[in-house]
Amino acid sequence: MGLGGGWDTEPYTADDIAQAEAAVDAARQAGITVFDLADIYQHGKSEAVFGEVLDRNPELRGQIVLQTKCGIRLPAEHQVGRYDLRGATIARRVEESLHRLRTDVIDVLLLHRPDPLTPPAEIAAALTDLHGQGLVRQFGVSNMSGAQIAHLQAHLDLPLVVNQLEMSLDHRDWIESEVLVNTSALAHNGFPHGTLQFCSAHGIQLQAWGALARGRFTGPDSGQAGQLVAELARSKGTTAETIVLWWLQRHPAAIAPVVGTTRPDRIHACRDAVLREPDLTHQEWYELWVAARGAPLP
Incomplete structure (x- = not known):
């Protein structure tokens, strides 16, 4: 972009x-x-x-x-x-x-x-x-819920193969919605519950835009979560950017981060997210989540 x-x-x-x-x-x-x-x-x-x-x-x-x-x-x-x-x-x-x-x-x-006005059949x-016509090989969507994808797919013989959503250590509605069920806080969560599960069940790749959280956890003045990101990067011999991306990739939904930066140095800093398996333990993953949300889990 x-x-x-x-x-x-x-x-x-x-x-x-x-x-x-x-x-x-x-x-x-x-x-x-x-x-x-x-x-x-x-x-x-x-x-x-x-x-x-x-x-x-x-x-x-x-x-x-x-x-x-x-x-x-x-x-x-x-x-x-x-x-x-x-x-x-x-x-x-x-x-x-x-x-x-x-x-x-x-x-x-x-x-x-x-587009709420256009019928899915059209x-x-x-x-x-x-x-x-051979102009497009495959199709997907962006910023849609599982129900919206299902409604469109019912009219389309070709499979929808991607759903691109904002997902990051900073933008956490997608993961918060899973643990806020049966709490009053769920009413303030805008993520359509069940979308991750729908995409996983139907072989739709989840792509995360805004995956680097606009640098919130990888620059100066990044708070407690940023300090934890830096500590994990040092201990694992990688970069802070990789830790932030690994947090997404560690989720079993097989999330593919979209790296939005155009700076070569920051792109290089994401290299281990491509070449190495996400090296975060169960405990470390949760520590990052709690640090980023700034409050205990319910």
Whole structure:
């Protein structure tokens, strides 16, 4: 999301392309092969500079999984921000993404947010048509509950293979909802209970956006939880970023973290999350959770 300059309509620059190349190179060196974008990121410039990188490195396309999203329309003059998953809109957005990315196929297309106005049968027909044309290989969703996925899947023969949600040591509603059942605190938890279990049962990969918690536990002034993260990183010969990602990966739902940073040094700091199994004991995992929530578990 951070590639391509700013959240404006100013053209991207040669420096923006160089930044994208450096980020992709760092990710490849760290063993990362899946790259996640969206049509709205930096008003399309994120996809466009990634397309520049692919154009300059023709062999790269066959070595990576290219994932992008559609479904959000940003606010514009005389228009509010909205969600749009109408069939014709999906088709047009995919065509625009393919053009910006300079590729003839998207490996995985995610529906970025639910659109309450579009019938699931219309969405399913659009996805089926894109697949039939060979423009998109697989489909998934983002920011949807298990019930919403099931409702869409009932109209779609192709399997939905991904659900991307905000999940991190800081954004913990997804795990808190499991232990707040039968407590009054559950009423204040916005995560749709049972979504993790639904995805696991149906072979839908859970991807965690915001996985590094925006640096809350890996920088200065990171509090008790950050101190524990640093101590664990030292004892296990790794980085604080890896500990934060391991906390997600240690969960049996097989969560795949999405690393949002474009800084090569921070990307390199995530390397052990790719190359090593999560090295957190049962006790250490819970200590991180309790430290991050700042209160005992119920």
